[in-house]
Amino acid sequence: MERRAFLELLAATPLASAGRAEPVADRPPPPHYRVVTRFAPAAAPGMPGPFPARVIRTRARRNAAAAEEVVEPGVVREMMERGMRALTGESTTLAAWRRFFEPNDVVGIKVNAGGRPYCVTSPVIVAEIVRQLTTVGVRPSQIVVYERFYNQLAEVDYAPQLPEGVLITAAERGNRSSEQRDYDPGTYVEAQFFGEEDTRSNMMRLVTERVTKIVNVPNMKDHGATGVTGCLKNIAYGSFSNVARTHARGVTHTLSAVGTLAAVEPLRSRTVLQVMDGLNAVWHGGPFAPTRRYLFHPRQILFGTDPVAIDRLLLDTIDDKRKAEGAISIWDRSLSSLRFDNGAARDADPNVNILIREPGHVEYAGRLGLGEWELAKIRVEEIEV
C-alpha cells in the first residue's frame, strides 16, 4: 500500500540572521512539498535515532613529525573505536557497532566525493567502517559505498582500501541530468521552485530497494547554498535526483528542501549512524575543493545519530574559521556580497557569495523532528587521541 504525506511548511519560521544594516536579501516563500512514498517510518527512525542531541567529538593530536593534514591510519582507527564506544556507552567496539548493525543487514555507506581531490570522505575512515561492519558479521558483498555521481567516486578510488566484494556505486555516471533509471519512480518529493517543468526529486533505488541501514559519512565543508554541507545535506541531496533545481539566480530553497528530503522514508529510518569526517575541511568555495587554498585541518571525527546536532556544531566550526580568515559569515545576506552565478568570483574572493546562503536549514530540519538544533541542549563529549 502506498502512503502519501503532504507537508505543509513552516512559512514563518523564525531563523537566525546576521541583522546587518545594509540591504539584505529576503527569503523566498517556501514551496508546497508533496511527499510520495510507500514506506512507513520505523518504530524508531534512524534520525534522530537513539542518541538525540548527543555528539562525540574525537580529535587527533598533532604529530610534530607529520604534515598538518596527515592523520595516521592507526590514529584514525583509535578515533573511530573510542568515538563509537563513547557514543553508545558500550565497553567494546564490537558491542558498539552491534548496537546499530546485524549480520544480515545490507549497509550503505554514503560518502561525499564532491570535494575531490582535496576534501572527500577519507578512504581510511570508509575502510575502518567496513572493517567494523565485517567484524559484526556483515559480509563485504552486503556493503555498498555510494554517491550520486560515479565520476566523482572514480576520482577518489576507494576500492584499493576495501576488501573484495564491497560494491562501489552511484546513481548517475556524471552530473548530466539524463540518467533516472537508478532512482525510484514511486518515491519522490514534488515541488516547484523556480518554474522548472521537472518538479520531482526521486530517491535512489539503492536506498528504497537494497540497503537496510545507512552510515552517513559527510565532510566538514562550507557550501555556497546551504552555508555548510554536513550530515543533512550529504544524506538528502546525495540520495535524491534533480536537486540542483533548488537554487537559481542567487536564491536557494535549500532552507526547507534539505530537511524535507532527509525526512522522507525510508531514508530517515534507515540512516542510523552519522560519522562526520573532519580530518580535513573547506572553509570557502565549497562544496568543491579543487585547490588547497581554502582547506583547513580540524583533525576531528564526530559521531552521533542526530544529524541536526552534528551540523549545528559544524555551522560554528566553518563560521569561526571564516571569521578567523577575515571572510564574511555564512549568515551574511547582504546583497553587496552577492555575485550570483559567478563561480569564478566566488572562488577568487571569500567575501563573495554566489547565492544567499541558508544555514538555517539546520534549524529547519530540527523543526521537522530530525534532531536537536538548540546549542544549549546539545551534549558534546570531547575525546583527544
Place this chain on the structure above:
Amino acid sequence: MSLALLVAVLPLLYWDQPTATAADLRRAGIERLWVPPERVAEWRRAGFDASPLTSNERSGRVTLKPPGIAARGDWASATQRPWIDANGWRYQRQPRARYLETASRGTAALAASEAFAHDADLVLAIDPGDLDKLGQALAFFRALPEASLPGVADLAVVDDGSFATGELMNLLARRNLLFRPVSRPTAGLPLVVELGSQAYPKSEAANPDALALKIRAQLGDERRTLRLFGSEVVLARLTGDAGRLRLHLINYGGRDVEGLRVRVRGQWAPGEVHVLQRGRRAVEAPIVQDGALEFSLPVLGPYAVVDLVAAP
C-alpha cells in the same frame, strides 16, 4: 504511391551529391529524394524517385533553424533548463505549410523526428555523414503502426499571426503545455489564451517564458494531460482520440535519457514503446493513480513513440 502523398507523412532528403553516392543512399534505404534541378535526370536514370528543388520550390517553403540545444547562458542554464531550438510549434502553427531545413551535423535524425511527429512536409538537407542515421530514422517511421490522430490540447491559443504569439507558442511547447492554435476564441478547452485580451495583455508577451509559466499555473499541473519527469530537454507531441493515444517524445539533449517518467491523464493502459535506434521496448513501472497512467521509458535516444489504448 506518389511523391505528393509521401511528403505528407515522411520528411524527405535533399541531396546535392552526384550519383556516385547512389550506393550510400541505397544502403541507407533512401530511394526518394529532392535534388538540384540539374541532377534530376541522372538520379532518375540511377533508379531513384528524384524531384527537383527549384528556386520556386525553395521560395515556397518556410526555412527552419536546425533543432538542438543552444548555448544561451544569459537566458537558460546549461545543465538545468537548457535553451532549446525546436520547430514543433512552427509545425503546429502552420500545419499545411511546406518546410525546408538544413540540419547541422549530428541532428538529421532529430530534425526528421520533429517533422514526422507533426506530420510536417519537410525537405531536409543533411551532413553526408548523417546519411545512415537519417535512413535509420526513415525506416523507423515507416515501420511504425499507422496512427492518423488529431492533436490533443489542454488550451487554445488564438493566433493573430504576430511574432509575439509565435514566441508564446514556442515557450508553451518548451514547457510541454499542449496547445491548439485557433483563429478565434473557441470553447471546449479549459483555457483560451488571446494576446491583447484583458486576461493576457500584450505587455505580458514581452516575457513569453513568464507568460507561459502563468498559463501553466492557471491550468494547474494536476489538470495537464501530459507531464514528463526526469528531463528538461524532451519535448512531446500528443495525438489521440477517445480510444487511443500516440505520444511522440523528442529528445533534444544529444544524449540518451534513461528512465524518463511519463504521466498521461485519463484511463489508459500501458502500451507499446518504439524507440528510435533501440527498437521496441516495454514500458517500466507502470502505475495508475490519481486519474492518470504513469510509466517509465528504459531509454530514449532522439525520438520515441508510445502508443496507448483506452483502459478496459
